[in-house]
Amino acid sequence: MSKEWPLWEVFIRSQHGLAHKHVGSLHAPDAEMAINHARDVYTRRNEGVSIWVARAGDIFASSPGDKEALFEPSNSKVYRHPTFFPIPDEVKNL
Amino acid sequence: MNHKFDYVLRLADNVMVLSQRLSQWCGKGPALEEDMALTNVALDLIGQARLWYSYAAELEGKGRTEDDLAFLRDAHDFHNFLLLEQLNGTYADTLMRQFLFDTGHYHYLQALKQSTDQQIAAIAEKSLKEVTYHLRRSSDLVVRLGDGTELSRKMMQTALEELWPFTGEMFMDDEVDVAMQAAGFAPLPSALKAAWDTHVADVMHAATLRLPDANSWMQKGGKQGVHTEHMGYLLAEMQFLQRAYPGAQW
Numbered sequence: 197m198s199k200e201w202p203l204w205e206v207f208i209r210s211q212h213g214l215a216h217k218h219v220g221s222l223h224a225p226d227a228e229m230a231i232n233h234a235r236d237v238y239t240r241r242n243e244g245v246s247i248w249v250a251r252a253g254d255i256f257a258s259s260p261g262d263k264e265a266l267f268e269p270s271n272s273k274v275y276r277h278p279t280f281f282p283i284p285d286e287v288k289n290l
Numbered sequence: 291m292n293h294k295f296d297y298v299l300r301l302a303d304n305v306m307v308l309s310q311r312l313s314q315w316c317g318k319g320p321a322l323e324e325d326m327a328l329t330n331v332a333l334d335l336i337g338q339a340r341l342w343y344s345y346a347a348e349l350e351g352k353g354r355t356e357d358d359l360a361f362l363r364d365a366h367d368f369h370n371f372l373l374l375e376q377l378n379g380t381y382a383d384t385l386m387r388q389f390l391f392d393t394g395h396y397h398y399l400q401a402l403k404q405s406t407d408q409q410i411a412a413i414a415e416k417s418l419k420e421v422t423y424h425l426r427r428s429s430d431l432v433v434r435l436g437d438g439t440e441l442s443r444k445m446m447q448t449a450l451e452e453l454w455p456f457t458g459e460m461f462m463d464d465e466v467d468v469a470m471q472a473a474g475f476a477p478l479p480s481a482l483k484a485a486w487d488t489h490v491a492d493v494m495h496a497a498t499l500r501l502p503d504a505n506s507w508m509q510k511g512g513k514q515g516v517h518t519e520h521m522g523y524l525l526a527e528m529q530f531l532q533r534a535y536p537g538a539q540w
């Protein structure tokens with residue numbers, strides 16, 4: 197049975213969370229059942245208020261081989277990082 | 291006669307026995323996701339059983355606890371529907387039993403929310419949140435498997451026909467039901483049958499399954515403590531530890 201079920205990636209927005217976060221994956225025949233399964237597998241301990249599921253096949257990932265091309269350039273350009281400003285004490289989470 | 295105690299105990303026994311059955315699937319479900327889902331349902335039901343048993347113990351007022359009621363009564367003192375003690379069988383049998391009960395359970399709880407007994411109303415309201423999901427899930431799966439492959443359809447049809455004689459009992463009134471209804475504590479089971487019929491017919495239609503004859507012979511007795519041959523084995527397993535080591539704790 198599970199051989200015919202495609203893989204789905206599950207994203208859950210937590211009670212106080214602003215964004216959906218990837219929490220794992222599961223197998224299901226279609227989106228409706230994927231949401232039911234996600235509810236049973238990932239949200240039974242008050243984890244979330246909203247579920248997204250996406251077929252794993254519809255997700256495209258960056259390649260580890262492209263790491264330098266994608267991320268390296270900014271590391272050597274300190275002026276791109278806003279670290280030269282004094283932060284007022286009142287601002288706690290920046 | 292303490293009718294309210296008898297009635298609450300029936301509600302408790304129903305969910306306790308079904309929870310015990312469902313937990314027997316743990317680790318044996320047809321897919322990891324289904325295994326998790328069934329276990330979740332089993333845990334929901336045992337949570338509900340605890341609420342009903344605690345209240346029943348309080349109503350009885352003889353110092354028995356929820357554990358005493360669950361683990362130290364024999365089959366003839368259990369008053370669950372016969373449907374719920376039936377063997378798990380195949381996954382089709384389990385799902386069909388679940389669907390037939392979920393539909394009834396949902397309508398019972400909807401009506402019990404209106405109970406003039408505040409504790410009954412409160413437990414019904416809490417349980418209903420879970421049971422709404424159970425019903426949604428089992429309805430969906432019955433349609434998928436009924437309207438699935440030739441084999442899955444056949445298995446669902448067989449399950450429906452084998453379990454059908456046990457469905458009538460959910461809607462038969464006895465003196466406890468009549469007394470509860472007269473006091474405003476609970477609906478008459480017979481008053482819930484039309485809603486059950488409608489939902490079951492809709493789902494069976496969508497599942498392309500053939501409904502058995504509505505007037506066919508119906509088994510009864512569970513509510514009176516007269517059970518099928520499966521009940522003794524179910525309890526022997528469930529109660530073994532408390533019977534072998536009375537008062538055992540860990």
